[in-house]
Amino acid sequence: MITTNPFDDDKLREECGIFGVSGADTASAIVALGLHALQHRGQEAAGITSWDGHDFHTHRAMGHVAGNFDRDEVIRGLPGGSACGHVRYSTTGETSLRNVQPLYAELNSGGFAVAHNGNISNAMKVRRELIRRGSIFQSTSDTEVIIHLVATSSYRTLLDKFIDALKQVEGAYSLIVMTPEGMIACRDPLGIRPLVMGKLGDTIMFASETVAFDVVGAEYIRSIDPGELVIVTNSGEIRSHRPFGEVHPRPCIFEHVYFSRPDSIVDGSSVYSVRKAIGAQLAIENPVEADYVIPVPDSGVPAAIGYAQESGIPFELGIIRSHYIGRTFIQPGDKVRHLGVKLKHNANRALIEGKKIVLIDDSIVRGTTSLKIVQMMREAGAAEVHMRIASPPTKHSCFYGVDTPERTKLLAHKLDVGGMQDFIHADSLSFISIDGLYKALGEAKRADGRPQYCDACFTGDYPTTLTDQDDVVVTNQLELLAERVA
Incomplete structure (x- = not known):
């Protein structure tokens, strides 16, 4: 099978799109609509996880949102007032159903579902250490290291475990996490990947782009700040945490050039106008x-x-x-x-x-x-x-x-x-x-030469260390040296 669209083949591929809804009667149906608006960010696979107050329910599938989440029986199988969804274009991990998000696991604290936009640039190193300590991975996705870091953290509360996990990873992440205690939305300290917050009545929403809010009739409230964690409890209380030290933000400039839809607002700016x-x-x-x-x-x-x-x-x-x-x-x-x-x-x-x-x-x-x-x-x-x-x-x-x-x-x-x-x-x-x-x-x-x-x-000015990439370079150099010596 060869693509009929050579123009799209030679583009930088959009990363992924995430959408979360907390406090709605039909949360999964709203998420499915929002994912339609984010389809341009990932066309390989899609998934939705919901929570009904007692149990988590997940449906994941290869292909587009349409055809997988526009059937009544699928949405009925995802009951509950909270749900998060994901559209995927793989940047790490093989193309298979086991890598389709949201990823879900049963932890000591209860169910834990995560939808991730971005890439953990030290995931390979962290994964090797976790496996050495006894962790058993079910996917090849970099996102799964976050679940294992939370599960193995020595901190007491789930929030502290989650923050502890994030402090051990490098790279870019915007995350929507669902737990029995509520929903967490967070953005990496540099704000590389986008994440926005919206509202529809008493329902709180999070999405990669504001167009997802437009589709469901929600109001765009604001961007999640770089390094910010926003928690929405089951009672509807909203709390903001900023557990990281202050860092000069470096959001992705290509969101404005190509990735985001032109009818989106990214970090306060109209993509179309930019x-x-x-x-x-x-x-x-x-x-x-x-x-x-x-x-x-x-x-x-x-x-x-x-x-x-x-x-x-x-x-x-x-x-x-x-x-x-x-x-x-x-x-x-x-x-x-x-x-x-x-x-x-x-x-x-x-x-x-x-x-x-x-x-x-x-x-x-x-x-x-x-x-x-x-x-x-x-x-x-x-x-x-x-x-x-x-x-x-x-x-x-x-x-x-x-x-x-x-x-x-x-x-x-x-x-x-x-x-x-x-x-x-x-x-x-x-x-x-x-x-x-x-x-x-x-x-x-800025006057000191740092880019915004x-x-x-x-x-070539990367804002973080690239641990896995550096390890690959060193390994390749050692292999080349060994070949020359031999």
Whole structure:
């Protein structure tokens, strides 16, 4: 099976999406609706766990929310006033049902369910130590180390056990946890991954993005602060804890560039407005003479609008996307595979033929997407094809819950901008600068040079230690040295 959407294949994969509801008559039904709005964050699998005051109930399945959680019998099997859900795109752990979240375990304190967006960057090291001490793992997911750390903590209360566990992990995490005592929502001290709080009557909700609240008619209250734990008890009491020392936050900058839906609010900013501002700044930094500004659908649309408004070049839809084609179909040969590209995206030939166009996309990863797009435009008769990218060159891999290729497969790691331009066969290629990106976000690097965001995929400036990755590098170096000695 080969994907029919080569444009999506060459994107940084959204991490995961989480949604929790506390204090509702039909909590699991609300969660299912919210997960529909977060489907873009993970399309591999989905799961919901509910609590009815006595027992926990879980349903997990491979595939989309639709088809798995839109049946009455499934929702009836998830009773209770509290529920949390998860949509997954795996960044660690194999693709199998045992890794689908929420993960659930029976601890000494009772049931414990956790939904996680992010990646624990020292999970392998912690896992090895836990196994040495006798822990038995049921999945290959990094999230499971949190459950074992809670279970083996020597602290007395469940909250203290949970905080103790979090202080032993590194990396990025936004978590929704369900226990017999209530629901906990927390965000890592750097705030790398997003998490927001909403309300519908007396019902409290937590989600990766505000669009989940829009779908269920809830009011967006605020973002969960970096390093904050918000507890909602079964009686509806809300408490906030800040157990970590103060740290300079570094939320993921790519949430604004690509991951979040444009109708979301991320850390107080409209994603749509930010992307338009990025496009405007891109036009200021990288002007070009052209007849039309054309977005690469769908993620390039807001930036293309901003570019068009700033440059005065008309905005047009030069690539038409079909939303009614499944992700995969059987392609027996190269010729059919090439034809399959046009099932989802097709050039608007009547518009493009004989014109100079500037294409706006959010990023270049391997470069295969851009190559096919430029080729499509030339086959449609474009006189010139210029490409402008609404993010700096992606030169480094992400280890915080985003599925990126290894660094050697990133086009910007292998080639400079001129080489990338030749690779995709464009008449010109330009990226927004890192300073321009910050300017579009209304931010600036602090006087001491520290960035306001995690921009490691562009700069290589990782905000945390990367214990597991460093261990892999050392192991590879030792193996290489041993081969040379032998």
